[in-house]
Amino acid sequence: MTNIALKVLTENSNLMVFSLDRESGLFEHANHAFRFFQEIQGPLQNIQDLADRLPVEDRDLLQARLLGVENSPIEGTVVKFSSEGGQVYLELNMYPYSEAGISKIAGYARDVTLQTEFQQAILGHNSMKNAILNILSHDLVGSLAILEKLAVLALETSGRKQGDPLVPVLTSMQEMCRSNAGLIRGFLRKEFLTSMGVPLNRVRADLNDMLKGFMGQFASMAAECGISVQYDQGKSPVHLFMDQDKLIQVLNNLLSNALKFTPSGGMVRVWVESGRDLVTICVSDTGIGIPAHLKEHVFEKFSSSKRTGLNGEEPHGMGLWAVKTMVEWMGGNIRVDSTEGQGTEFRIELPITQS
Template sequence: MTDFADFFFAQAVASAHVQFVYDLRAGRVVFVNAAYERILHRPVALVNADLPALLAQLHPDDRAYLAHYWARWKRDEITDEVEVRLQHPGQPDQWFCLTPSYQLLADGRVLLGGSLRNISVMKRYQENADLFNSRKNATLEILSHDLSGSFILMQQIAGFLREEVVSPPLSRVPEMLGVLETTSQSSVKMIRELINLEFLTSANTDLKVNRVDLGAVLREPLDQLQRGERFLGHEFSYSLPAEPVYANVDVNKFTQVLINLVSNALKFTPDTGQVAVRIVAGPTVIRIEVADTGVGIAPDMQPYLFERFTKARRPGLRGEPTTGLGLALCKTIVEWHHGHISVESTVGEGSTFTVEIPRAEYSSSAIQAPVEALPLFE
């Protein structure tokens, strides 16, 4: 057993990540490896004296979150990793991932160990990828709506001309108008299938959840949609919480849910109508509302809206096709996030779809506690 202990101790000492052990009763770090000095740029010998200054660098939005995590960690109630940020004046935030461990010794002492990994590069890549996907999906929706509208208009004009214009004998005009009508119809179908495929592909990938400021990550696609207002043909507006509000979400999937709900609102709202998105932070949940001034949904159809291949499906006001899968996928993704989706609608007045998901876990006492009040910092 000594050989095994020596082996794992040697691994901890040589690790490229910060490895540490904290004695809960003594209130002291009793082991930390050399990576502490290399990564955090603080002397190993002063680790206990440096703790208050080091943890004072925590991002303000992460302090209550870490306090709640710490309270559960010392009761051996967690195994999940936690990600936190350290702030450095004039430099980007430094991201760390903490993997916890808990050991109850024979004498009743509790040791809290862990591995601290610098994940700053990975987080920046992830944030850039999420931002790119958000912009791409919002832009695709804008282009889809704009192009679909043009093709639907051509289809309608071709149909009107084919019925109203009297062509000379043997003329190929009716045939060509029929081709134009059919081609326009096929183009609209192809465009919507492309958007639906993008949504389906996103929904079928593994869930990658991160704790994020929901208002900040949804601002970009909402801003894109607002900039594309002249192409959408509707008045589009949105409002976000004044302060950061955190949730555990897969950014790409959740953004797709939002865009899908906005897309539905656009499809069933006449030109010059209004579509508005509102994100509201409650005590324990975050509520996302997508409201429109469209045609509304009949009461007898509302219970079936979120079923796969629902009988409530119908083409958009401009002839946009639907698979009956979109809202069912939205419901599935929302439920993956431990949330709930609902609808309120009045025929002729419009609809409001509401998504509620939990705020990132915290306790009210932790929210109010200053950093110095945490046992770790005593």
């Protein structure tokens, strides 16, 4: 294929194709799609013009990637910048090459604003769904468990005498509570396992933004349980590569456990600690804690540490083994610290970089 043919293809492509001089950073070639983008968003004479319009975190990421582009090409890096029409998300792909002994970069970009906003909307709906499921597992299942126990107590008190009109009523009540609680637990288990079966999809996103949406939904519903839920949002954005849906499922499981083992009037707290290479998500509660002899087994697949909640909630899903597995899929780790009678704290450590 000739150079002319390649130019025809790139000039008519919907992708924004360009090349630049590595030393000066100047764009040497830009196809029609890239030139049209420049007309709308403003002049971009060199790569620094683009970098200057990015948030500090995205700018640092792009500049760091450019320094190492010779050893690790830039692929699928999504950055955002503000324009008159709002936030614009670009996916950048850049590859080094040499021409007449001069180091250059060829690349292409595509506008992924619609896809990114759609994904954010889906995650928002998932946050609401998970908050509702959490309340179902805590409030509704707990109430059904209590009603079942009351029905059993009433049956034992009556002696289950034949001809007593209350016996069939109480028996039906007992079975109905057990059946409905089982349906909810089965649904929650299926939902959790379905999430585990979806392939890992790590994207770079702001952890604080994701947690703000999820915790906002969760806190408003958890108030109905008589438990205070507090999210301490950091002042600065925390960008890292993560599978947002799986991370929400992980937090959903941890928060569900916190609600199950925290009495009314207690508190569940979530906060983020950011370091140079790692981000730590902390989930703590003021509940009954984990007995010392069970702590070392909580992350085992077939753990004997599963316990019934304070309101009779049976354990569901794959438990903390699945939580640990999904965290490790994202390159992180999880640990627990707990004192019986005082509360429990889980700490999820995730790497900031994709590698």
